[in-house]
Amino acid sequence: MTALIPAPTVGSRITRGLGSFVKARETGILLALVLVIVAATVKNPNFLFSSDGFRDLLLTPSILLLVAVGQAIVIITRNVDLSVGSVLGLTAYLTGRLFIDIPGIPVIAVFAIGIIAGGFLGLINGALVAFAKVPALVITLGTLYAYRGINVLWTGSDRINSSDMPASFLALGTQSIMFIPVLTIIAVVVLIIAAWYLRNQRGGRELYAIGSDPAAANLYGLKVTQRLLAAFILCGALAGLAGVLYAARYGTVSSQAGAGYELNAVGAAVIGGVAIFGGSGTVWGAAIGAYLLLTINRALPILGVQDFWQRAVVGALIIGAIVLDRVLALRQAKRLVEARGDLQ
Amino acid sequence: MSSSTEPPTPALELNRIAKAFGAVIALTSGTLALQSGSIHALVGENGAGKSTLVKIIAGLYQRDSGEFLLDGKSVDFTSTAQSKAAGIAVIYQEPTLFPDLSVTENIFMGRQPTRSFGRIDRKRMHEEALGLFARLGVRLDPERPTLGLSIADQQLIEIAKAISLDAKVLVMDEPTAALSGIEVERLFAVARSLRDEGRALLFISHRFDEVFDLCDTVTIMRDGAYIDTSPIAETTVEQIVRQMVGRDVSALFPKEEAVIGDDVLVVEGLTEHGVFENVSFTVKSGEIVALAGLVGAGRSEIARAVFGVDPYSAGRVTIGGVTVPHRNPAAAMKLGLALVPEDRRKQGLVLETSVARNATMAIRSQLTRSGLLFTRPENAAAREWASRLEVKAAALDTEAGTLSGGNQQKVVLAKWLATKPTVLIVDEPTRGIDVGTKAEVHRLLSQLAGQGLAILMISSELPEVLGMADRVLVVREGHITAEISRADATAESVMFAATHAASEIAQ
Known part of the structure; x- marks a missing residue:
């Protein structure tokens, strides 16, 4: 068929074009984020140019960033984890309970337990998806309610208060190092590790392969089950870490902590260019998506948009991102068809 | 085994393999022995069980009974990873690539060269891919995604993948179906060099010229069972066809004579760039016209465009003089067009x-x-x-x-x-149908033509084409390369046209 198509386009140019195209997807979101920040700052300079404003800008989306990175990894495998909000709630409450029930427990141990607990809940999701062969959407919708139910059962009308937790732990949620909040530093370190793993490790590339074509991954002999389990465990563990940080940041934890995080995390990943059908996208995109999502929420009131419209704006953003992806994907597909079989 | 001297232990041996999927029996007794340093052909009609046998070798399916020996030792693969680890590489009929990932990544997925900390060595991977392509004589950008590649290019990536595996046993399930002449030649050169390195190759193909050109031994299967194995030098196309079909071909298709009337379906200059180009033909009432050619030549696409399911950028379709609107199957149906699709399920x-x-x-x-x-x-x-x-x-x-x-x-x-309808398009009317029912479907089509229906039949089965058609149109790479009358249509003439460009046929 190659002979049918006159394809004067140069292969290397295509590669370069693709490289910038991929970049463009994430820079586009970054640009939107900068735009929102600039607009809000023009209206109210305190949005960026006050120490609180700057701190909030970095701090607020940090917890969502962690959850969104985990979510992106799962979505890349053509799955989804809707239970992350409930996992976050459970581990946040667990964090408070640990400080109350084991006085003097080292903060590092609390972090470890929170992460392991989240990972375990993720393992349950992953095992149900991988072995029961039920779509992740259904399984994790079930565990969303189940985990929240356990939380309510365990917490009851109780709540964790900041007085229950040591000051050194709570300080993590508010402290900054060189003007950068500690929480943001933790989130960015996790982000960098995840991005590096997905790009440079066999396991990371296989996650993309599985999401790109699950049937081919099976034929290929990839360890699909193992990788899927790992993705869900990782997603749960990150939600667990987010839960611990949630307790540190907000100081109070009720049985409803983290409700709605799952949709924000999916939204952040999609806005950031992670294909909902798997196989493409980066955790960088999801991270920027998380920042855009929450920064818009804070910027809209300043810009004078009524409360009532804010959710509609977020919705428009998500739909816009999906439409943009679709258009870009179609254009890319067309370009690739034209360029096929052609090198230099 | 029909050979007189007992050969050494085969690299791979299958004995009386059976496999059923629920009530459907795919294999009753599959037997095959591959020798190192040999290219072995496996032939049989569609549905003879060849692909099932391949998938058992690949570890994708598990046999219900029978023996599976690798180097004389019994093996039970429960996954494709296991057969791969044991040194078996399989190229499937349908390329199985990851569309979002680059060509290079597709070749090396799961076994990428790494540096410290398990970091993938992209540079080395890129160079190895270029090396493989040089060996295959392919010009492909290794960094582009596989999305949008033609089937032929995808097939070449599959072949590069299999070669890079350094396998002892290489199975190729119709690798040439979508390849052009030059690409086939290159593939054969690679296959021969792999053979000379002492590997065992299994080659599945419907093209007898290729089988005789490339292979040294041939195994014939029919209806899920082993029929015969013989050295290529000691057999002929006629004998193989007889063993494949197991009966006289001509008796299979009782073609009734029909009165051929006026043009009913007229297709003029139908073009969809990259799919089919300048396709023109007519079908008269009472006539059965076959669209022959290799899988992937664009026959189904033409039929779908005529019916209005798929778009076309230029050309005209008329039925009884009335233009069939573009992309409007409902209107096509009203005008008397009917399409029995390829994938009935x-x-x-x-x-x-x-x-x-x-x-x-x-x-x-x-x-x-x-x-x-x-x-x-x-x-x-x-x-x-x-x-x-x-x-x-x-x-x-x-x-x-x-x-x-x-x-x-x-x-x-x-x-x-x-x-x-006044025009019936049937796409692979007897694919996956048992022999008895096949004859019934043929009788039916023949009767319908006798009643004045114009029939356009797409078929990959040569005996069906030769037995049923009043005229054979051969499609190759989106072009109609030959029109052959019933009297002149032979397996050789149709196959030649299907595998050669129109300019070569004219000579």
Whole structure:
């Protein structure tokens, strides 16, 4: 068929074009984020140019960033984890309970337990998806309610208060190092590790392969089950870490902590260019998506948009991102068809 | 084994392998022995069980019974990873690539060269891919995604993948179906060099010239069972065909003479760039015209464009002088066009629905009473067609999915015949249908032509094409390369046209 198509386009140019195209997807979101920040700052300079404003800008989306990175990894495998909000709630409450029930427990141990607990809940999701062969959407919708139910059962009308937790732990949620909040530093370190793993490790590339074509991954002999389990465990563990940080940041934890995080995390990943059908996208995109999502929420009131419209704006953003992806994907597909079989 | 001297332990040996999927028996007794340093052909009609055998070798399916020996030792693969680890590389009929990932990543997925900390060595991977492509004589950008590549290019990536595996046993399931002449030659050169390195190759193909050109031994299968193995030098095409079909080919297709009338379907200059180009042909009433050619040549695409399912950028389709609108199957149906699709399970039937519902699906609007559909007229209409086509279903309310392939095909035919078409397009009418029912479908098509229907038949089975068609149009890479009359159509002339460009045929 190659002979049918006159394809004067140069292969290397295509590669370069693709490289910038991929970049463009994430820079586009970054640009939107900068735009929102600039607009809000023009209206109210305190949005960026006050120490609180700057701190909030970095701090607020940090917890969502962690959850969104985990979510992106799962979505890349053509799955989804809707239970992350409930996992976050459970581990946040667990964090408070640990400080109350084991006085003097080292903060590092609390972090470890929170992460392991989240990972375990993720393992349950992953095992149900991988072995029961039920779509992740259904399984994790079930565990969303189940985990929240356990939380309510365990917490009851109780709540964790900041007085229950040591000051050194709570300080993590508010402290900054060189003007950068500690929480943001933790989130960015996790982000960098995840991005590096997905790009440079066999396991990371296989996650993309599985999401790109699950049937081919099976034929290929990839360890699909193992990788899927790992993705869900990782997603749960990150939600667990987010839960611990949630307790540190907000100081109070009720049985409803983290409700709605799952949709924000999916939204952040999609806005950031992670294909909902798997196989493409980066955790960088999801991270920027998380920042855009929450920064818009804070910027809209300043810009004078009524409360009532804010959710509609977020919705428009998500739909816009999906439409943009679709258009870009179609254009890319067309370009690739034209360029096929052609090198230099 | 028909050879007189006992050969050394085969690299791979299958003995009396059986495999069933529920009620469908795919293999009753598959037997095969591959020697190192040899290229072994496996031939058989569609549905003879070749692909099932390949998938058992690949570890994708597990055998129900029989022996599977690798280097004389019994093996039980439960996954493709295990067979790969044991040194078996398989190129499947359908390329299985990851569309979002680059060509290089597709080749090396799961075994990328790494540096410290398990970091993937992209530079080395890129160079190794270039090396593989140089060996195959392929010019492909290794960093582009595989999305948008032609089937031929995808197949070449599969071959590069298999070669890079350094396998002891290499299985190629119809690797040449989508390749052009030069690409095939290159592939053969690589296959021969792999053979000379002492590897065992299994080559599945429907092209006998290739089998005789490349292979040294041939195994024939029929209806899920082993028939014979012989050295290529000691057999002929005629003998192989006889063993494959197991009967006289000419007796299979009782073609009735029909009165051939005027042009009914006229296609002029139909073009969709990259799919088919400048396709023109006519089908007369009472005539059966076959669209022959290799899988992937663009025959189904042409049929779908004529019917209006797929778009075309230039050209015209008329039925009885009336232009069929572009991309409007409903209008095409009104003008008397009917299309029995290739994939009856996905496109022809609603499997979860009753035979009656399926058979009346295309005439549903005629059966409604003030907008409501009642069971009684539906069943009446269905019964008429079911009995005329001798659909063997226990009852009209049987789920279509539970019928045998042949009976399913009859239901699809019934659905379209109920619309009283003037032109019937059938795409692979007997694929996956047992021999007896096959003959029935052929008799039916022949009768319909006798009643004045214009029939365009797409078929990959040469005996069917030769037995049924009044005229054969051969499609290669989106072009009609030859038009052969019934009298001149032979397996050789059709195959030659299917594998050679029009300019070469003219010479």
